[in-house]
Amino acid sequence: MVEEVLESLDVKPGGFYVDGTAGGGGHSAAILDASAPDGRVLAIDRDPGALATVRERLAESAGERLELIQANYSEAARIVAERGERADGWLVDAGVSSYQLDEPSRGFSFQQAGPLDMRMGNDAPTLAEYLDEVSQEELARVIKVYGELRGSWGLAGAIKAALGRGELKDTLDLAELVASKQRHSKRKIHPATLVFQALRIAVNRELEHLEAAVRQIPEVVKPGGRGVFMSFHSLEDRIVKHTFRELADPCDCPRDFPRCMCAKQPLVEVLTRQSVVASDDEVQANPRARSARLRAVRVLDSPSSHDVS
Known part of the structure; x- marks a missing residue:
């Protein structure tokens, strides 16, 4: 524009x-x-x-x-x-x-493997650090408010549990987890789109x-x-x-x-x-x-x- x-x-x-x-x-x-x-x-x-x-x-x-x-x-x-x-x-x-979206190493994309990063600058924690420190309650709020998604409590719990088990190695792991929990969604966009948006907003305090x-x-x-x-x-x-x-x-x-x-x-x-x-x-x-x-x-x-x- x-x-x-x-x-x-x-x-x-x-x-x-x-x-x-x-x-x-x-x-x-x-x-x-x-x-x-x-x-x-x-x-x-x-x-x-x-x-x-x-x-x-x-x-x-x-x-x-x-x-x-x-x-x-x-x-x-x-x-x-x-x-x-x-x-x-x-x-x-x-x-x-x-x-930033097009560079997998930045961790913004769920379509290519990248680190759990999502930082727009060095003044923010990485996504991995954020997910490790955030409570399930706060993560659910972020997904619900910033992603405008229902079922945020269960999804937040699944993310925290998978992280604790060492199952979230990269963005593809996270996207696959989200997709598995959003199988019945009727949205036309990829199930991970709004979750990644919510996490990016939270990490960077946008x-x-x-x-x-x-x-x-x-x-x-x-x-x-x-x-x-x-x-x-x-x-x-x-x-x-x-x-x-x-x-x-x-x-x-x-x-x-x-x-x-x-x-x-x-x-x-x-x-x-x-x-x-x-x-x-x-x-x-x-x-x-x-x-x-x-x-x-x-x-x-x-x-x-x-x-x-």
């Missing part, structure tokens, strides 16, 4: 933009091109491998216009504060990247970092600038949508008050009444784009009132 991202960010020559999820560098490259000749990009990623990829791909051509930093995007407010300059736009492309990042938009982006967040499943999109709404309408007065008494002013204007989705052509070229949802806000420079749907 490169064109949609550039339009939502309102990229202009000479602007300063933060790419909170550098990934393979595609969005950073597009922003650098659109902001030429003197626009700048600060690209952040918690994955050192992603930064190495972007450095190899873009550093020589971009020169001093590109800065790379290893960090979680939930640290963006601190990073820009240390530089003393807020951005004209901030992009976060949440979730796991394609190159939803906590995402909500923290959305709340930082007024600290990261200057007045008039844009915050653009892309999500890839309903849990992420719900957080983005609801937190955008809170920033746009922060009043916490009781609903039966005749007028606002808390004097809290809107911090952003929501620009996307409905989420922006990928075009049919893009989905055909890249099937993973089918689940992408883009939402955008503009940071306000003066107190105002906005009707947010």
Whole structure:
């Protein structure tokens, strides 16, 4: 969704933009091109491998216009504060990247054997460490809430028992165990899909970092600038949508008050009444784009009132 991202960010020559999820560098490259000749990009990623990829791909051509930093995007407010300059736009492309999914050694895929890892960066435990330490009760909650699956208690117990017996050597072992416990599922997707999603979210604390990042938009982006967040499943999109709404309408007065008494002013204007989705052509070229949802806000420079749907 490169064109949609550039339009939502309102990229202009000479602007300063933060790419909170550098990934393979595609969005950073597009922003650098659109902001030429003197626009700048600060690209952040918690994955050192992603930064190495972007450095190899873009550093020589971009020169001093590109800065790379290893960090979680939930640290963006601190990073820009240390530089003393807020951005004209901030992009976060949440979730796991394609190159992470496609690399078996990262442990995200249930279609190829890989280690029980799933870390997006070195700031998280491996999946093996997580499963060893987590209680059955908490694991069941994670599968139920993050995977939106029934029967989570029994599945959590089976995973813990198999791990204790040394039967979970790799991702294929885990996927086969999940499939054996989900034989009667009527879902069209592989039985392990949502369980792997849930475990990945838990290991990397993705939803906590995402909500923290959305709340930082007024600290990261200057007045008039844009915050653009892309999500890839309903849990992420719900957080983005609801937190955008809170920033746009922060009043916490009781609903039966005749007028606002808390004097809290809107911090952003929501620009996307409905989420922006990928075009049919893009989905055909890249099937993973089918689940992408883009939402955008503009940071306000003066107190105002906005009707947010």
